[in-house]
Amino acid sequence: MTDRKTKKVSLKDIARQAGVSTSLTSFALNGKGKEHRISEETVRHIIQIAKDLNYKPNIAAKNLRSGKSGVIGVVIPDISNIFFAQIVRSMEDVAARLGYTVFFGSSDEYAQKLQDLVESLINRGVDGFIIAPCERSEKFIHQLVNSNIPIVQFDRPYKNIESSYVTLNNHKAAYLATSHLIEAGFCRIGMVAYDISLSHMQERIEGYKAAMEDHGLKSEICIGFAKSDNLRKSTAKVIAKMKEKGIDALFFATNTISVAGLYAISEQKIAIPRELGLVGFDGSDAFELCSIPLSYIKQPVEKLSKKAVEILVNMLEEENRAIQCVQIDGELIVNASSSC
Amino acid sequence: MTDRKTKKVSLKDIARQAGVSTSLTSFALNGKGKEHRISEETVRHIIQIAKDLNYKPNIAAKNLRSGKSGVIGVVIPDISNIFFAQIVRSMEDVAARLGYTVFFGSSDEYAQKLQDLVESLINRGVDGFIIAPCERSEKFIHQLVNSNIPIVQFDRPYKNIESSYVTLNNHKAAYLATSHLIEAGFCRIGMVAYDISLSHMQERIEGYKAAMEDHGLKSEICIGFAKSDNLRKSTAKVIAKMKEKGIDALFFATNTISVAGLYAISEQKIAIPRELGLVGFDGSDAFELCSIPLSYIKQPVEKLSKKAVEILVNMLEEENRAIQCVQIDGELIVNASSSC
DNA sequence: CTGAAAGCGCTTACAG
DNA sequence: CTGAAAGCGCTTACAG
Numbered sequence: 133m134t135d136r137k138t139k140k141v142s143l144k145d146i147a148r149q150a151g152v153s154t155s156l157t158s159f160a161l162n163g164k165g166k167e168h169r170i171s172e173e174t175v176r177h178i179i180q181i182a183k184d185l186n187y188k189p190n191i192a193a194k195n196l197r198s199g200k201s202g203v204i205g206v207v208i209p210d211i212s213n214i215f216f217a218q219i220v221r222s223m224e225d226v227a228a229r230l231g232y233t234v235f236f237g238s239s240d241e242y243a244q245k246l247q248d249l250v251e252s253l254i255n256r257g258v259d260g261f262i263i264a265p266c267e268r269s270e271k272f273i274h275q276l277v278n279s280n281i282p283i284v285q286f287d288r289p290y291k292n293i294e295s296s297y298v299t300l301n302n303h304k305a306a307y308l309a310t311s312h313l314i315e316a317g318f319c320r321i322g323m324v325a326y327d328i329s330l331s332h333m334q335e336r337i338e339g340y341k342a343a344m345e346d347h348g349l350k351s352e353i354c355i356g357f358a359k360s361d362n363l364r365k366s367t368a369k370v371i372a373k374m375k376e377k378g379i380d381a382l383f384f385a386t387n388t389i390s391v392a393g394l395y396a397i398s399e400q401k402i403a404i405p406r407e408l409g410l411v412g413f414d415g416s417d418a419f420e421l422c423s424i425p426l427s428y429i430k431q432p433v434e435k436l437s438k439k440a441v442e443i444l445v446n447m448l449e450e451e452n453r454a455i456q457c458v459q460i461d462g463e464l465i466v467n468a469s470s471s472c
Numbered sequence: 473m474t475d476r477k478t479k480k481v482s483l484k485d486i487a488r489q490a491g492v493s494t495s496l497t498s499f500a501l502n503g504k505g506k507e508h509r510i511s512e513e514t515v516r517h518i519i520q521i522a523k524d525l526n527y528k529p530n531i532a533a534k535n536l537r538s539g540k541s542g543v544i545g546v547v548i549p550d551i552s553n554i555f556f557a558q559i560v561r562s563m564e565d566v567a568a569r570l571g572y573t574v575f576f577g578s579s580d581e582y583a584q585k586l587q588d589l590v591e592s593l594i595n596r597g598v599d600g601f602i603i604a605p606c607e608r609s610e611k612f613i614h615q616l617v618n619s620n621i622p623i624v625q626f627d628r629p630y631k632n633i634e635s636s637y638v639t640l641n642n643h644k645a646a647y648l649a650t651s652h653l654i655e656a657g658f659c660r661i662g663m664v665a666y667d668i669s670l671s672h673m674q675e676r677i678e679g680y681k682a683a684m685e686d687h688g689l690k691s692e693i694c695i696g697f698a699k700s701d702n703l704r705k706s707t708a709k710v711i712a713k714m715k716e717k718g719i720d721a722l723f724f725a726t727n728t729i730s731v732a733g734l735y736a737i738s739e740q741k742i743a744i745p746r747e748l749g750l751v752g753f754d755g756s757d758a759f760e761l762c763s764i765p766l767s768y769i770k771q772p773v774e775k776l777s778k779k780a781v782e783i784l785v786n787m788l789e790e791e792n793r794a795i796q797c798v799q800i801d802g803e804l805i806v807n808a809s810s811s812c
Numbered sequence: 813c814t815g816a817a818a819g820c821g822c823t824t825a826c827a828g
Numbered sequence: 829c830t831g832a833a834a835g836c837g838c839t840t841a842c843a844g
Contacts, residue, residue, distance in 0.1 A: 142837055153815045158839060169813055191595045192541070193837035195532035196820050210561070217557040221550070221578060233592065235575050238561060252573065255531045256543075394761050418757040421734050482821055493831045498823060509829055533821035536836050 141185045150174075150181050157182075161189070195257050204444060205253035206236035207246055207263045208286075215387050215414045215431065216264075219287075222437035223262065230445050232259075241360070243268040250276065260444050262286050267328050282447040284440050288332040289457075296447070296456045298440040302332050305429045305462035306339025309383050309411040312427070314347045316470050318381035318409045321349070322374045324367060324393060325385040327357040336385050336413075354379060358389050368396035375402065381409030381470070387416060394422050410469040425467035435460050481525045490514075490521050497522075501529070535597050544784060545593035546576035547586055547603045548626075555727050555754045555771065556604075559627075562777035563602065570785050572599075581700070583608040590616065600784050602626050607668050622787040624780050628672040629797075636787070636796045638780040642672045645769045645802035646679025649723050649751040652767070654687045656810050658721035658749045661689070662714045664707060664733060665725040667697040676725050676753075694719060698729050708736035715742065721749030721810070727756065734762050750809040765807035775800050 147157040157178055159168045165175040195201045204227055208216040220236050227234045235253060239246035246269050250261065260282030265273050270290045276283055277295045289297035313321050323340045326333055337355060344353050354377065356370035367389060374382065384390040390412030402408050404424040412419055412428040419426040443456050487497040497518055499508045505515040535541045544567055548556040560576050567574045575593060579586035586609050590601065600622030605613050610630045616623055617635045629637035646663075653661050663680045666673055677695065684693050694717065696710035707729060714722065724730040730752030742748050744764040752759060752768040759766040783796050 140837095143839095144837080154838085155816085155840075156814065162839085171813075174813090188591070188595050190536070190597075190837050192532050192535035192597050193820090194839080196530070196536050196822085196836090197838045197840085199820080201532070211551065211564070212554070212557045212561040214552070214554060214557070217552045217554070221552040224551070224578060233596070238564060251528070255528050256573070257530075257532050391757050391761075394757075398761060416757065417731050417734075418761045421731075421738060421758045422761040423763040480821095483823095484821080494822085495824075495832085496830065502823085511829075514829090530821050533836090534823080536820090536838085537822045537824085539836080 140190070141187050142190070143187075146178065146182050146185060146187055149185070150178050152178065161187075199257075200259055201257040202231065203233050203235055203256070203258045204441065205250065205258035205261045205263075206234050207239055207249050207253075207261065208236060209241050209264055209266060210238045211236065212238075213387065214416050215433070218433045219437050222434050223441050226438050226441040227445075230441065232441075232445060239264075239266050239269075241266040243272065247272050254281070259448050260284075262440050262444055264288055265290055265330065267330060282444060284444045284447075286436075286440050288330040291331055291457075294455060296443050296458075298436055298443065298458045298460070299332065300431050300436070301459040301461050302335035303339040303342070306336040306383070306385075307343045308339075308462070308464050309413075309427075309429050310340045310343035311347070312464055312466070313381045313383065313409050313411055313470055314343065314349065316381075316405075316409060318470075319349060320352050320354075320379050321381045321383060321409075322354040322356060322377075322379040323383045323385060324356050324358055324370055324374075324389050326360060326389070333385060340383055358392065360388070363388060363392045364395055367392035368399065371396045371402075372400060375400075375408070379408070381405075382411075384410070384412045387412070387414035390414070390426065390428065391416065391418055394418060394426065398422070404469050405471060411464075412469075415465065420467070424469050427467045427470040428465050429462045430465050431462050432460050480530070481527050482530070483527075486518065486522050486525060486527055489525070490518050492518065501527075539597075541597040541599055542571065543573050543575055543596070543598045544781065545590065545598035545601045545603075546574050547579055547589050547593075547601065548576060549581050549604055549606060550578045551576065552578075553727065554756050555773070558773045559777050562774050563781050566778050566781040567785075570781065572781075572785060579604075579606050579609075581606040583612065587612050594621070599788050600624075602780050602784055604628055605630055605670065607670060622784060624784045624787075626776075626780050628670040631671055631797075634795060636783050636798075638776055638783065638798045638800070639672065640771050640776065641799040641801050642675035643679040643682070646676040646723070646725075647683045648679075648802070648804050649753075649767075649769050650680045650683035651687070652804055652806070653721045653723065653749050653751055653810055654683065654689065656721075656745075656749060658810075659689060660692050660694075660719050661721045661723060661749075662694040662696060662717075662719040663723045663725060664696050664698055664710055664714075664729050666700060666729070673725060680723055698732065700728070703728060703732045704735055707732035708739065711736045711742075712740060715740075715748070719748070721745075722751075724750070724752045727752070727754035730754070730766065730768065731756065731758055734758060734766065738762070744809050745811060751804075752809075755805065760807070764809050767807045767810040768805050769802045770805050771802055772800050 143154045143157050147154040160175045160178040211217055224234050237249040246266055262284045264287040274293050277293055283295055285295055285297035289299055359366040384393050412426045415428050415430045419428055439458050483494045483497050487494040500515045500518040551557055564574050577589040586606055602624045604627040614633050617633055623635055625635055625637035629639055681693055696714055699706040724733050752766045755768050755770050759768055779798050
């Protein structure tokens with residue numbers, strides 16, 4: 133650790149000390165010794181001096197000169213959602229292993245905030261993006277893609293935009309959850325969702341519907357919508373209404389809805405699974421610890437984040453602009469909430 | 473959004489277009505018009521042209537030249553811990569309001585990782601740090617402070633290092649939790665903690681002991697240690713052993729221990745609070761949703777993060793190196809787990 | 813194999 | 829009030 137007040141050592145200092153030019157020093161320190169046929173001895177000498185002087189390259193200068201930063205910008209809806217916290221955590225690790233740093237920000241599901249975040253990250257010179265879009269951000273994402281900035285859409289891609297993306301196979305996951313409830317003996321199965329057009333939600337809804345239809349339960353399809361700005365109360369209302377209608381099981385479309393649902397059920401003292409079968413989404417300690425553990429669709433967090441980072445880094449390093457669209461299967465975890 | 477391939481517009485371009493020098497342009501765009509007595513009209517003209525050209529300053533260049541980055545480095549143990557996820561989220565917001573960006577990383581409680589993270593952030597030119605130290609990082613933090621980099625310690629400060637810090641009043645919080653259990657009628661109260669020397673843990677332990685002593689229960693003091701590398705199992709073992717000893721209530725020292733404790737209690741089918749009274753730490757949905765909701769010490773997340781960011785920004789902007797040490801009180805949330 | 817020099821896009825004394 | 833110029837610390841053609 134050098135004192136901040138004492139000037140930092142620069143390439144020039146090392147060059148002077150080593151008795152060579154800054155060019156040689158730069159090459160040697162960046163592993164381009166062979167490429168430029170510098171004698172191995174010189175390279176070792178330079179590296180040794182850099183170590184002795186505790187040289188730390190000035191990254192701002194590197195960025196300015198090279199136009200690259202080694203930074204990946206990640207925009208997610210909300211870091212305090214356990215699902216995204218795990219995703220970011222995992223991306224952090226994968227990126228570090230590939231020599232990149234992750235900077236992230238939360239959009240709060242506001243298109244404007246997403247845009248501000250992305251622009252600020254661009255100004256800071258990030259090399260590429262992993263973005264979980266939000267409602268009303270399609271046009272902006274489209275512009276981004278058109279402007280040739282490397283980008284991987286994540287979790288809820290706009291699939292008609294020509295860009296790479298990584299997401300859960302949402303249709304299949306919802307189909308799986310719904311079929312499981314049906315096979316467990318429930319037949320009047322409702323779904324609690326958000327009334328948004330993002331792909332993950334639409335596909336979860338479609339998957340639910342498809343499963344109902346395939347089992348001859350088309351007439352029982354029943355979807356209630358929770359409002360994210362008043363989540364607990366609106367979820368409670370939806371559930372109460374569905375109970376009245378005679379629904380005998382529920383599929384919660386997201387982690388946040390699942391948690392809100394568990395609160396509502398605990399307050400309304402509904403007996404699970406006798407009065408109501410349940411399947412949730414994403415998983416959390418609360419799912420396992422609540423009085424009747426909740427069955428749920430588990431997203432493969434590591435696989436999802438690993439894939440997203442890898443695709444992006446590949447774009448950055450190979451100039452490989454081939455579009456890759458990846459959907460990964462979720463897993464159904466069966467607990468007591470769905471066994472009649 | 474400009475195409476990435478088309479060259480970005482620079483200060484020079486604006487200067488040329490406006491028919492003035494780059495100096496004027498720089499002053500005008502950075503709100504230093506008055507300071508340099510540039511005519512208001514010129515300033516407006518320049519700003520307008522910058523807008524028309526969709527000028528985005530190159531931040532790498534700004535950093536290089538000014539030596540500042542407008543970035544705060546935040547190092548926490550683990551972003552996938554809900555407490556820290558909320559903290560980071562809140563710091564993000566506060567910093568943005570003050571014109572700063574937050575970059576963060578998880579140390580995983582490894583001193584080496586913490587050091588790597590900090591060094592990489594220094595190389596990236598962050599202006600200052602908010603750091604939650606981990607075991608064996610005292611020397612490094614000390615060096616950091618000595619090297620004059622603005623830093624605020626957070627959550628578990630090394631209090632004998634001369635630096636600002638923000639933390640919960642851990643002694644008081646633990647005292648409060650323990651006293652509450654005593655007043656609720658429990659008397660053989662144990663504590664489950666980590667065997668680490670960090671200040672937050674030591675003070676929670678001291679607070680627990682003080683409460684026991686002050687209520688004439690010194691002889692009942694009983695502390696068990698959970699191991700973080702095998703948290704669930706070790707917590708379960710500790711709890712089983714304490715039950716055998718005749719402990720009638722437990723105080724969990726952290727969020728992670730609380731959750732592990734809830735799992736253990738659910739598996740061991742211990743009746744709460746009849747067989748065992750409980751108070752946990754930090755709060756989570758799981759605390760509220762488990763069969764018997766858990767009483768807990770709630771940390772004032774917003775206040776803590778706001779204060780930490782404010783102190784740091786103050787150091788950065790006012791060159792105010794006066795050390796500020798802040799301890800904020802926690803709140804006891806009483807649920808069914810602690811009422812006899 | 814190696815060095816001198818240009819230039820990335822800014823800010824800021826300095827000189828008028 | 830305003831401009832020409834230096835310089836932040838790098839990388840990389842270019843010329844030997």
